[in-house]
Amino acid sequence: MKRIAVFILLVALSVACVIPAQAQRTTTEENMRRSRKEAKQQQKVSRKMSKRQRKAMKKYEKAQRKAAKANGRTR
Numbered sequence: 562m563k564r565i566a567v568f569i570l571l572v573a574l575s576v577a578c579v580i581p582a583q584a585q586r587t588t589t590e591e592n593m594r595r596s597r598k599e600a601k602q603q604q605k606v607s608r609k610m611s612k613r614q615r616k617a618m619k620k621y622e623k624a625q626r627k628a629a630k631a632n633g634r635t636r
Contacts, residue, residue: 587595
């Protein structure tokens, strides 16, 4: 069992060493692409949250109007 584990470890290390160092580093283009993608995702989340907030405000205002209307009838 130990021999198999050591063999697997050696294979993993040899595969990692075969990959060139340049391929392991991220390039500036890749960093820019990732940052644009993250910014786009953040905008999407922000729009979704603002939409939820607008809907909640409309619901609250409608409830306030309904309550005011109900209070006007009881007086």
